[in-house]
Amino acid sequence: MKSVWARTLCRLLMVLMVWSPMQLANAGMIGTDQAASVATQADRDTLFQFLGRSDVTSQLQSLGIDPATVKGRVAAMTDQEVQSLADKIHSMPAGGDSGAILLLIVIGVVVWWIWFRR
Amino acid sequence: MVDLVPPLAIGTGLQRYARRMAGVFILALAAGCASLFPQTSELGKSGLPPGLPERVELAHTPFFPQEEYQCGPAALATALVSAGAQTTPEALVPQVYVPERKGSFQVEMLAAARRHGMVSYALAPKFEDLLREIAAGTPVIVLQNLGILWAGWHYAVAIGYDYSRGTLVLRSGTQEREVMPFGTHELVWMRSGYWAMVAMPPDRIPVTAExxxxxxxxxxxxxxxxxxxxxxxxxxxxxxxxxxxxxxxxxxxxxxxxxxxxxxxxxxxxxxxxxxxxxxxxxxxxxxxxxxxxxxxxxxxxxxxxxxxxxxxxxxxxxxxxxxxxxxxxxxx
Structure with a gap:
């Protein structure tokens, strides 16, 4: 497991490398997403999140997602969404199970009968 | 052979276990433990929230029975098609399904809806808001955790409720019309932090939107x-x-x-x-x-x-x- 410090250092170095190209990509208009999430360090955040995108892309690929589709998936996320995925991809719930658990239902019915209808 | 436990004994053991578990819950209730499902008990005490009908069911909401582990694509397709998009769970698999996790992330559920021309919005974590959106005609995707010993994350779509009975109606898994008591739903829903989302066509705003x-x-x-x-x-x-x-x-x-x-x-x-x-x-x-x-x-x-x-x-x-x-x-x- 990479340490948090190592990751932060890597990101900082990469920030310095990509700083100017990212700035040039801005066509003069401040984007709505930036305006909506006025962070104290808006510019730097954007860069961290830009890095987050490539991070998340490779993380998703390692979870079995077809490289041909992963780009479109990440592109549809906001910067904050990318960031939350990058930080918590291994602890995030992934809804996929089916089937109700009978015991829970039984308990629920009892609970509801006692509580809600009295 | 003598060492094997007869099947019947296993059954009674399980039953005893289930009975004891249920007993624990009833005891907790008797002790006034409303915190088990705080929002349900609040809804029960304060009465039907103003402006809401007693009973709603969005019966025209499409139903896509889910294939194994594919409740994410199925739930998303249900919400998207009912908002007017043209898609299927199969088409959504390459947009939200994560093979190694056998499921779909919330973030990707929100992101994929946008790719189909819908504005995705995560609701405030309130039971009342869930009911309000349904009453306004919007099916709501909810994330439940049905697991007991291990996580059993599951997406379902809430499409109706009956306040006087205290039940919610959901399109869930292979069940076209699952009726779940409010309390049960809250128990499994609160484990996702009451996570819920809607997919809106661009000319509509959710009634509970902040x-x-x-x-x-x-x-x-x-x-x-x-x-x-x-x-x-x-x-x-x-x-x-x-x-x-x-x-x-x-x-x-x-x-x-x-x-x-x-x-x-x-x-x-x-x-x-x-x-x-x-x-x-x-x-x-x-x-x-x-x-x-x-x-x-x-x-x-x-x-x-x-x-x-x-x-x-x-x-x-x-x-x-x-x-x-x-x-x-x-x-x-």
């Missing part, structure tokens, strides 16, 4: 979606919250992106009247005026933005430099 969160949802939609749809969404939003400066900024950005600079300018001028100190408005107004070739006219606006400083100072300096450069070139010509 201004700031909705604007964030729209900005996310604008990034991905089609500009004309985003324009519609911003116009509708300004009808509901006429004072919202970010909606004006968004609308102007969409006009600008579509090449409609005069309209973008008009919206931004209006915004500058309402919020004369907004650096974003001043910057974007200056840029838009300059983009129409009136660089000298743009200059005072960008100077005002530059004087204000703040988090956008870097972007403002860039715009200012561009305008000055254009002005210089014009003079030389």
């Amino acid at each position: 201004e700031k969160s909705w604007l964030n949802a729209l900005a996310a939609f604008e990034r991905v979606g089609n500009a004309r749809a985003a324009r519609t969404a911003y116009e509708k939003t300004l009808e509901r919250w006429p004072e919202n400066v970010n909606a004006r900024i968004g609308l102007a950005n969409v006009h600008h992106g579509l090449g409609d600079l005069a309209k973008a300018e008009a919206v931004l001028r209006e915004a500058a009247e309402h919020d004369p100190d907004s650096v974003v408005v001043l910057n974007n107004l200056a840029q838009t005026i300059s983009d129409q070739g009136r660089h000298a006219e743009a200059l005072p606006f960008i100077e005002r933005a530059a004087a204000a400083g703040g988090p956008f100072a870097g972007a403002v300096q860039k715009t200012r430099a561009t305008i000055l450069e254009r002005l210089g070139q014009k003079r030389i010509e």
